[in-house]
Amino acid sequence: MFGFGTTNSLTMDKPHPESLLDSAVQGSIGRPFDRIDGPSKVSGTATYAAEYPVDNLAYGFLVGARIGAGTLISIDADAVRSMPGVIDVVTDLDRFIRVAGQGGETQPPTQGVRDIAFMGEIVAIVVAESYEAARDAALRLPVTYEAGEGAYAFAAARAKSYVPPDGVTPAHFNQGDVDAAMAEAPVTIDATYVTPSQNSAAMEPHASIAVWEDDGSLTLYGAYQMPSTDASQLAKCLGLSAKKVRIVSRYIGGGFGSKLGIAPESVAAAIAAKQIGRPVKAVMARQQVFEATVRRSNTEQRVRLAATRDGKLTAIGQESLVSNQPGEDFFEPVGIGTHMIYSGENRLITHDQVPLNLVLSGSMRAPGEAVGMIGLECAMDELAERLGMDPIVLRKTNDASVDPEKGVPFSSRSLSRALDEGARRFGWARRAGPGEARDGEWLIGMGVASAVRGNMLMESSAKVELRPDGTATISSSMTDIGTGSYTILAQIASEILGLPVDRITVALGDTNDPPAAGSGGSWGAGSAGSAVYLACEMLRGKLAKAMRVEDSALTLKDGMAIGNNRSSPIGEIVGDGLEAIGHIKPGKQEKATTQASFGAHFAEVGVNRVTGEVRVRRMLGVFAAGRVLNAKTARSQCLGGMTFGIGAALTEELLHDPRNGKLVNRDLAEYHVPVNADVPQLEVHFLSERDVHANPIHAKGIGELGISGAAAAIANAIYNACKVRVRSFPVTLDKLLPGLPDL
Amino acid sequence: MKSFAYERAETPEAAVRDIDGATARFIAGGTNLLDLMKLQVETPTKLVDISRLDLASIDRRDDGGLTIGALVPNSDLAADPQVIAGYEVLSRALLAGASGQLRNKASTGGNLLQRTRCYYFYDTASRCNKRSPGSGCDAIGGVNRILAVLGTSPHCIATHPSDMAVAMRALDATILTLKPDGDRRRISIHALYRLPGDTPHIETVLEPGELITHVELPKPVAGRQVYRKVRDRASYAFALVSVAAIVAVEEGRIASASLAFGGLGPMPWRNAAVEAALVGQAPSADAFAAAADALVADARGYGANDFKIPLARRTLIATLRDLTGA
Secondary structure (H helix, E strand, O other), X not given: OOOOOOEEEEEEOOOOOOOHHHHOOOOOOEOOOOOOOHHHHHOOOOXXXXXXXXOOOEEEEEEEOOOOOEEEEEXXXXXXXXXXXXXXXXXXXXXXXXXXXXXXXXXXXXXXXXXXXXXXXXXXXXXXXXXXXXXXXXXXXXXXXXXXXXXXXXXXXXXXXXXXXXXXXXXXXXXXXXXXXXXXXXXXXXXXXEXXXXXXXXXXXXXXXXXXXXXXXXXXXXXXXXXXXXXXXXXXHHOOOHXXXXXXXXEOOOOOOOOOOOOHHHHHHHHHHHHHOOOEEEEOOHHHXXXXXXXXXXXXXXXXXXXXXXXXXXXXXXXXXXXXXXXXXXXXXXXXXXXXXXXXXXXXXXXEEEEOOOOOEOOOOOOOHHHHHHHHHHHHHHHHHHHOOOHHHHHHHOEOOEOOOOOOEEOOOOHHHHHHXXXXXXXXXXXXXXXXXXXXXXXXXXXXXXXXXXXXXXOEEEEEEEOOOOOEEEEEOOOOOOOOHHHHHHHHHHHHHXXXXXXXXXXXXXXXXXXXXXXXXXXXXXXXXXXXXXXXXXHHHHHHHHHOOOHHHOEEEOXXXXXXXXXXXXHHHOOOOEEEEEEEEEOOHHHHOEOEEEEEEEEEEEEEXXXXXXXXXXXXXXXXXXXXXXHHHHHHHHHHHHHHHHHHHHOOOOOEOXXXXXXXXXXXXXXXXXXXXXXXXXXXXXXXXXXXXXXXXXXXXXXXXXXXXHHHHHHHHHHHHHOOOOOEOOOOHHHHHHHOOOO | OOOOEEEEOOOHHHXXXXXXXXXXXXXXXXXXXXXXXXXXXXXXXXXXXXXXXXOOOEEEOOOOOEEEEOOOEHHHHHHOHXXXXXXXXXXXXXXXXXXXXXXXXXXXXXXXXXXOOOHHHHOOOOOEOOXXXXXXXXXXXXXXXXXXXXXXXXXXXXXXXXXXXHHHHHOOOEEEEEOXXXXXXXXXXXXXXXXXXXXOOOOEOOOOOOEEEEEEEOOOOOOEEEEEEEOOOOOOOOOOEEXXXXXXXXXXXXXXEEEEXXXXXXXXXXXXXXXXXXXXXXXXXXXXXXXXXXXXXXXXXXXXXXXXXXXXXXXXXXXXXXXXXX
16 A cells, blocks of 8 residues: 655654654744635535536435334335436445444445434435425435334443443553452542533535446545545455546535545445446434434443642543443444543543444544543542642642553653643633622633544555645545645645745545555554655655755755755756655554643633523633644644534534434434524633654644643633532533532 | 426416415525425425515604515514514514525515424424324424423424514514405414314414415504523524513503514413413512413423423513613
8 A cells, every 4th residue: 555666654662753754944833824726615616525526426315214223125216216306226235335334444344224323324315406306305215114122211221231342542551459448548439420422523525426437446525524434444345356446536515524434425425426327415303313323422431530739630530421232343432532631640541332222323523531531531630629739739739750551651741731721811810719600691610621633653654746836736535624734734845855845736635646544543643744744755865856955954945955055946956856655554652652632621601590501701722732833723723622612511412203213303403402592702822842852843643632621721710710620511501500509 | 395386476366366266376585495395395396486576675654653564574673663663662673583595585474474493394204283284293202302391282383483463562563465366364373373182283273375465563662672592502593482572661660562482382372370470560570470470371392392481481570670770
């Protein structure tokens, strides 16, 4: 997969203390450049998956099962086939996928839709000459089922929980003896926190256009975060070799994990296109995005903390129940951040899976930390109160100097610095005691929480070409899911090659280009960015050779190569053009250090003492994530994460009918993501940091750091405001009302 | 979406003549109807587009009241200086509803007739007596946190979602209509809506094909006005509880009170007993509590929505405090 000629390859076995991004002088890196893809997006010319102009296109509408569990008996295609505009009703009970693929998997997701495992499972696609004709026929298609027994209610199914196979974090981890430490400790917390199922609710619905080429290969225009592995998933679903599948995913209208793996519309569109001999477009209706793609699992977390009287943790326990469909291995890695955030000798971090007949659970923005840090950081707040200690002091007291489980150093870690800087900027010293601050009808409170998100490096490559006209092109199957990948990759090349950003073209999201890990897990910038770095490093060496100077004596700036007392336009020393491929992969540094981004969230909320309504008044996030490549897109990532935190704290919850698993709030009117009026002034501050163990660009992941802990800071502020501790999320007003004072 | 015929009406008379009320629908802003058609909850055979009719003006009558054309967009109505000056509760209610984009499109007449947001109404695979008479009600025993606690029946516990209509009820609005036979009639808003009983699919007294042409407001009344809406997020969320209130205090006594409620029942709710508990009383915690008790006297929760009962009490009491300064 990664064999190339002019390739500069690096395995991160050793630290990489020197970075060209520090020695180069173009001045592009870190600057708050506007997105280079911005104008095409706001002018509507950026092609999202459903927008590629394809000749002879037919329109598909998916058909979802309307029972919660059982067996599909029949599909009466003849009943709708003669409707005006209808071309065909297509299904393949063996090859249609029951669930979406998980991120990074090269094996296909569970196939076969004879068995109905949840309401909404895609069992057929109706293809017509227009979207409306297809939708009409799909809604009228008679499908019969034999109903079976399903498990829909978490509370009732919890007795069937089991230990799932290890995932990105161990299912069960035990160090020392938490029970004994709890028994001995003078101060303890033992509390259970509940978080609901959530949906990524990306603006762009899942969509695919499937086009079969004359040579039997498939081109799929899709909205996918990881095209390289997604092509592999799709090929195996269809019985093709991976080389026969090309995925094009140039622009993605938000993914947040829901588009990491292929979703059912891709396989349905491909099979339908083959059957009718025409390209087929399948766009999921919003209700289907909710019902048939992926959810973040609900969680029930028992958190136990034991501490000495001066606040030193002696035990941390986080025992979680999560859920997924029967037979699906992925579990929400609730405790993944808990492993590394605080010191404490005795540790028990477990995950048990409850099988439920609901849509697949999988990755949603910061899988693990997004929910796990709610339980842990609310418990820390409760512990601080019990200790009579400031919650920031408690956190700093337990800031780990080395990985508390592996004993290895952190690659970089600025937790205490973030807490201190945040306290100063936020005015933490003005925080009143619980229930003591008031502004008219509103009870005012402040809360804090730590943030942590593991850093990952994923094998990735990118090609950079330098042309005689002094421009450069970057190409990679990396994606931009709205994060700013296009822009930061251009900035990296600009910095190293000494070219203004507007002379650099970036082409992403096509599996015909060098493979990359795509976007997910906040690894995109560090991984694809390093690949671009390495390609540019090689090109720089070639330019030095052309200038007959040592690499170190070459300066590249504003399109000029300068060295040996002369200067030349870069375009004039590249001959017919130069190209290089950069290739990065993780190495021994991954185990030699523990790598994560850290930060701190501060929230001020008002709780209405009459109604229990909660409104966030202001928030501050202080983050340290290594080098910031673009101050604007990095800040935007954090704003988005903090906004997710507001949703997790206050509004977002998938509601399933416990009688049949029906997801009742399956649109954006009733699944409440925060709207503008819910999001107050958010302030983001980055601490200066470099991470030489992470990668040659010294950057760590940002996209998911902003959500980690954000909801906990809000919940802690709610307690500080009104002295009511709600441990069931989201904290809606009905949960606060019983604790509020009489009028 | 099921195929349908489309006609654009040039006059109200033509609109009602062209419609077969049983299977056709008028369309103005379409902010609710089109969503329902996409889901095939509504499957009209024909749409009669009334959006170009000359019914978009707001006129002052000689008696001091306002006549509002049925096609006045919610945004325009909320921003009208006469509405702001004399009917503040209406302006506030409108601005508390939906989103800016929806308010630009939604019409006055359509807002009165918008359908419930009950989850089960929106899914043709669920049982719903309102959508499919006689099929049953999945909301009872299902997920019902947002549903009604007043005026429900064993057949339906849906709420009416409008904010505007709640204010209209507090303002004693009158609905003017044109019937297919050419007759015009005036319907008090208090008589417009029907309780679900065993026919929850029949929501108003309007006859098939009857077109709302105007809404009349009486001349402005004395008193302070407020619309208070309690909801799960700060915008673009339906009311859990809302109160439209007009209260006048004279010489230390409540001289008049007009109170209507959203989020609680199958129609914008008004209960004379609530007002009777206040009128003639000095503003006081006891008087407010008595009014609140009257409001929820017949309330019944269905589990997840039980909280609406204490929430309604608290919201009403706080609103009365605000308005009277007590």
